[in-house]
Amino acid sequence: MKFFSRFVEKRKREAQHVDLVNYRPLKKKSSDESLSKDYINNLKKKIDPIETSIDLVNGLPTPNSSPLRNQSNSLENDFSQLNIVNQSNNQSIANVSFINPSIKYEHEIFQMPEILEKIIGFVKEMDDHEANQSSDAIAKLCGYRRKPQSYKHSLMIYKDQTKAKRVWDACNNQTDSFEKNNFEGSLHNCLKVCKLWYSITNKHLTEHLTFEKDSRLQEFLMTYNGTIRPKSLKFKSIKARCDLRSWTHTKLFDLSNTTHLEFSLCSTILPPISWFDDLRSLKSLIILGNKNINDEYLIQISSNGKLKYLETLDLRACDQISDAGIVAIATNCPNLKYINIGRHKNGHIITSLSVAALAKYTSIETLGIAGCDVTDIGIWELANLCGNRISRLSLNNCNSLTNRIIPIICKYGLFPKLAVLEIRNISQIENTIDLVHYKNWKKYSKLPFLIESCERITSLIINDEEKLKKLNSLTALRDMTHWVNDPNDENTNNE
Amino acid sequence: MQSSSIPKTRNQIEVQIGLVGDAQVGKTSLMVKYVQNIFNDEYTQTLGVNxxxxxxxxxxTDIVFSILDLGGQKEFINMLPIASIGSSAIIFLFDLTRPETLNSIKEWYRQANGLNDQAIPILVGTKYDLFIDLDQSTQEKISRIAMQYAQVMNAPLIFTSTAKSINVQKIFKIALSKIFNLTLTISEINEIGDPLLIYKTLGNRSTPIANASASSSASSPSAST
Structure with missing residues (x-):
């Protein structure tokens, strides 16, 4: 709101220069044309005397019917006069409308759909930014890493007491006071300004739709008419049952341009299978924590190349899905780059078979199989089939993996692009020296690499790092001694 | 342990060394000679720091010498912190043919040591090739004074000639062995008239600190294996 008011210019002087002709396009759209016409005429009468008097003073008696001069002048002048509106005025943006007599005119740039579109797009970005800020702060504090498991773990990761404590406290506080962000944003105010604003704002608002409250969703369904063509559609924590199938039948939604579809923590509702006939350009499908989604569903939505453009598939905590569903996805989504099927329950129904299928048929780069029953053989298969593509691997809680996994990942250089490796709570990992070698090699080659591990494995890694550091220091001292005592070196510069 | 697939990583040791001393004693020449093996007779004044x-x-292991060379004119004295802070060794240079430059070492040492008393000082007399043309008594007198200075500063003493490539490499080898407390077996040169190389009893860190700092500085700046 505050941000917006700076654009609002309400001086009398400005009114004198505004070419009334410019208002016509707007008027045409308005249904109550007669009303605004009357209003403009009224204004004209009010302004005319002032205009003439000022022109007399300036000695430039330009008639009102000279649009050229007025237009260019007004634009230049008005831009330079953009001011923050006097706060004492206490005028909310909603009042800055054409039909409010207390304000003469809005600035001309607010009449130009192209410019207005940019402005409103910017406001939306500001809104989004503000809404994300609270979660951003913690992510920043953690250095965009996973939360530590304990203070001790935090200390191991950050190696600095104050920072470790800050991160650990922040993580605790966040879980305590985890509340829905009630940030409303200022965009909906823009809807109330005028028709032009409404149509542009509406376009922005419906481009990325998010439903987070049952009541809001119901309200929306009751009141909204018209067709929405969302680019992204998100449902978060919606519990109510509603007939989503009818949405596309009644042409409330046109999903042909939708690239992002998200159903997070909606335990009861799923996108109807019929939607996927329309979702031809879907790139990312996110269904989190749904108990109803099963193999049959995945087979149906992926059949006939319906998901052939899919790049991101996140099915975390959807624990009814087994190998059968994943194989169906793998064989039908050749462009799939990111998949996450991590879970806490029913890990045993996802095995190496899924991993091998994904490795063979998709373009997988990020693989999340936390808590699944994948064995060393699965990872070996992944390494051989597409190891050079993999950039992120999450193997947390995969307890069928053994110590042999480390050499597979590290020793043979089969995952050259690997940047993040998550190996929390893999109880069979005992020996991390190869991992440390690998990490040092990445660091030496100036490649990004991060290991996310649990307290036990972190301490193993730190121990090995220390050992290796000492060993290397001794090697370095030995090499340096060799060099300083090497008599052949004198006068043979530039090795 | 390691397979052939991951290339072996190398230890990296970075050492910063500062060069200070009066104008025209040959600081830049020494640095250029050591790094690029080029010697140029013409004088180019250093503006600020090279x-x-x-x-x-x-x-x-890769040993990286970062060499900072401070212009000798008085107006650059305020840039002395650049050359001395962060340096593990500071090389004080004087011109063997101009005794007054040796006299200035007192002031250079006082200033540099005030900024960084952890750095190993090394006293270097330059232009040895011209020095041997001087008469015997002058040579002896300058050598004696230089040795006294070295004692007081607890700094290894080296006579060098950049033009004739005498003792250039050894300066940096001695610097490195003093920084990391390495065992150095190069024989000393003590005879007056010869290019002096005296280092064994000079510039050693008091033992307990020396060990600690050697191992820690060996590991901390290194992106080790």
Whole structure:
């Protein structure tokens, strides 16, 4: 709101220069044309005397019917006069409308759909930014890493007491006071300004739709008419049952341009299978924590190349899905780059078979199989089939993996692009020296690499790092001694 | 332990060394000679600070010398912190043919030591090739004074000639062995008239600190294996 008011210019002087002709396009759209016409005429009468008097003073008696001069002048002048509106005025943006007599005119740039579109797009970005800020702060504090498991773990990761404590406290506080962000944003105010604003704002608002409250969703369904063509559609924590199938039948939604579809923590509702006939350009499908989604569903939505453009598939905590569903996805989504099927329950129904299928048929780069029953053989298969593509691997809680996994990942250089490796709570990992070698090699080659591990494995890694550091220091001292005592070196510069 | 697929990583040791001393004693010449093996007779005044790096690869270790050379004119004295703070060794240079430049070492040492008393000082007399043309008594007198200075500063003493490539490499080898407390077996040169090389009893860190700092500085600046 505050941000917006700076654009609002309400001086009398400005009114004198505004070419009334410019208002016509707007008027045409308005249904109550007669009303605004009357209003403009009224204004004209009010302004005319002032205009003439000022022109007399300036000695430039330009008639009102000279649009050229007025237009260019007004634009230049008005831009330079953009001011923050006097706060004492206490005028909310909603009042800055054409039909409010207390304000003469809005600035001309607010009449130009192209410019207005940019402005409103910017406001939306500001809104989004503000809404994300609270979660951003913690992510920043953690250095965009996973939360530590304990203070001790935090200390191991950050190696600095104050920072470790800050991160650990922040993580605790966040879980305590985890509340829905009630940030409303200022965009909906823009809807109330005028028709032009409404149509542009509406376009922005419906481009990325998010439903987070049952009541809001119901309200929306009751009141909204018209067709929405969302680019992204998100449902978060919606519990109510509603007939989503009818949405596309009644042409409330046109999903042909939708690239992002998200159903997070909606335990009861799923996108109807019929939607996927329309979702031809879907790139990312996110269904989190749904108990109803099963193999049959995945087979149906992926059949006939319906998901052939899919790049991101996140099915975390959807624990009814087994190998059968994943194989169906793998064989039908050749462009799939990111998949996450991590879970806490029913890990045993996802095995190496899924991993091998994904490795063979998709373009997988990020693989999340936390808590699944994948064995060393699965990872070996992944390494051989597409190891050079993999950039992120999450193997947390995969307890069928053994110590042999480390050499597979590290020793043979089969995952050259690997940047993040998550190996929390893999109880069979005992020996991390190869991992440390690998990490040092990445660091030496100036490649990004991060290991996310649990307290036990972190301490193993730190121990090995220390050992290796000492060993290397001794090697370095030995090499340096060799060099300083090497008599052949004198006068043979530039090795 | 390691397979052939992951290339072996190398230890990297970075050492910063500062060069200070009066104008025209040959600081820049020494640095350029050491890094690029070029010697140029013409004098070019250093404006502010010059900086060159040289990497020496020995087995699985890379030693990187970052050499900072401070202009000798009085107006650059306020840039002395650049050359001295962060340096592990500071080389004090004087011109063997101009005794007054040796006299200035007192002031250079006082200033540099005030900024960084952890750095190893090394006293270097330059232009040895011209020095040997001086008469015997002058040579002896200058050598004696230089040795006294070295004692007081607890600094290794080296006479060098950049033009004739005498003792240039050894300056940096001695610097490195003093920084890391390495055992150095190069024989000393003590005879007056010869290019002096006196280092064994000079510039050693008091033992307990020396060990600690050697191992820690060996590991901390290194992106080790």
């Amino acid at each position: 900086f060159l790096k040289r990497k020496v690869s020995v087995r699985s």
